[in-house]
Amino acid sequence: YMVDKGNHRHFMEKEIYEQPEVISHALSHYVDLASYSIRPDIAGIDFEHLKGLAISACGTAYLSGLVGKYWFERYARLPVEIDVASEFRYRELPLSKDQAALFISQSGETADTLASLRYCKDEGLSIGAVVNVSESTIAREADAVFPILAGPEIGVASTKAFTCQLAVLASLSIAAGRARGRITAEEEREMVRHLSEMPRIMSRVLNSIHDPIEQLSRELSKFRHVLYLGRGTSYPLALEGALKLKEISYIHAEGYAAGELKHGPIALIDETMPVIVIAPHDRFFEKTVSNMQEVAARGGKIIFITDEKGAAASKLETMATIVLPDVAEIIAPMVFSLPIQLLAYHTAVFMGTDVDQPRNLAKSVTVE
Numbered sequence: 001y002m003v004d005k006g007n008h009r010h011f012m013e014k015e016i017y018e019q020p021e022v023i024s025h026a027l028s029h030y031v032d033l034a035s036y037s038i039r040p041d042i043a044g045i046d047f048e049h050l051k052g053l054a055i056s057a058c059g060t061a062y063l064s065g066l067v068g069k070y071w072f073e074r075y076a077r078l079p080v081e082i083d084v085a086s087e088f089r090y091r092e093l094p095l096s097k098d099q100a101a102l103f104i105s106q107s108g109e110t111a112d113t114l115a116s117l118r119y120c121k122d123e124g125l126s127i128g129a130v131v132n133v134s135e136s137t138i139a140r141e142a143d144a145v146f147p148i149l150a151g152p153e154i155g156v157a158s159t160k161a162f163t164c165q166l167a168v169l170a171s172l173s174i175a176a177g178r179a180r181g182r183i184t185a186e187e188e189r190e191m192v193r194h195l196s197e198m199p200r201i202m203s204r205v206l207n208s209i210h211d212p213i214e215q216l217s218r219e220l221s222k223f224r225h226v227l228y229l230g231r232g233t234s235y236p237l238a239l240e241g242a243l244k245l246k247e248i249s250y251i252h253a254e255g256y257a258a259g260e261l262k263h264g265p266i267a268l269i270d271e272t273m274p275v276i277v278i279a280p281h282d283r284f285f286e287k288t289v290s291n292m293q294e295v296a297a298r299g300g301k302i303i304f305i306t307d308e309k310g311a312a313a314s315k316l317e318t319m320a321t322i323v324l325p326d327v328a329e330i331i332a333p334m335v336f337s338l339p340i341q342l343l344a345y346h347t348a349v350f351m352g353t354d355v356d357q358p359r360n361l362a363k364s365v366t367v368e
C-alpha cells in the first residue's frame, strides 16, 4: 500500500487534515443519512439485554474508550468498566456472560489489548473490536468488528484514528441508547444529524484555527511543563492533549480532571507552567471556569480552548484563547480534538523534533 505525504511536511499533519474526509467515510458505514438513523445492521452486540460493558485499550485508543464510557453511561445507561489493557489483563476482573467487552486498537496488534481480549473470551463474553486494520489479530479474534475506516495511519502519534474511533463509539452509544429505550427516535435523528454535520464543521475549524494555533505553539515551545484540564468528556481530551504533546514535543505535560486541581496539582502552578483548559460551553462550563479562576489567582498562565458562547461568557485574562464554533454535545469531543492535535504538532515542529517518528516510540506495541 503506497501512502505519501501529499503537500504536507509530515504524515501527522496530513492525517490531521484528512479527518473531515475519513470521518465522513467512517460515518457513512454507521449512519443512514436518508433517515438520519444508525444503521440497524451494525449492532453485533445485544445492547438491549446487556448488564455492563468492559472496555480495554492502550494509549490514545484507551482515551477514546474513556470518552465512550461517558457516552454509553449517559445516553444508554449502560455501566462501563474501563482500564488500560496492561492493568486490565491482570486484574482478574469478575465478569459475567451478561456483559460484553469492547477492545479498541488502531493497529489491532497491541499485545496487552489482545491479552485482555483473550481473558474476556475465556470468561465467555461476547467480544467487539473497534479497529482500523481489519485483517489484524484483534479483528480476527473478535465476534463483532467495528471498523473505523480511517485509512493507513503512519504518524506514530495517533490523530485521525482517535477521532474515527470516537465517531464509531458515538454511533454505538446511540444504537445502545435506542436499544435500551433511553433515546427516542426523535433524539436519534437529532444526534445523527449533528454527526452528519461534523465533517463540514471540522474542515471549517481546521482552516480557522491554523494561524492562531501556530502562533500559540511558538509560545508554548518555550515552556518545559504544561498542565491540561477538562471536565466530562473534556477530561479524556485533556489526557489526550497531554499525551500528544509529550509524545512528539517532549514537553512534560499532564492531564487532569479540572475538579482534581485543588487536590494536588495546583501546588505546581506558577508562571512557568501554563494551564490549557478545554471547556466548551456545556453543563460543566461554570465549574471549569471556577477552576480557571483558581489558576489565575496563583499567577498561572491560561490557554483557553472554548467555543463562541464560552468565550463570551468568560472574562478571565488568558495567554491565548482558541475559539471554536458552538457545536452539539455529541460532536464536541471530535471537534475539540483538532486544536489539541495541531497544538502538539506545531509545538513539535518549532522544537525541531522528529514528528512522525518520535524517539523511543513504536507505532504498534506488539510486545508486553
Ligand code: AGP
Pocket: 058, 059, 060, 061, 104, 105, 106, 107, 108, 109, 110, 113, 156, 157, 158, 159, 244, 247, 361, 363, 364, 365
Ligand atoms: C498514540 O499517539 C500512541 N502513539 C499510542 O498511545 C497508541 O495509541 C497505543 O500504542 C495503542 O495503539 P493501538 O491503537 O494500535 O492499539
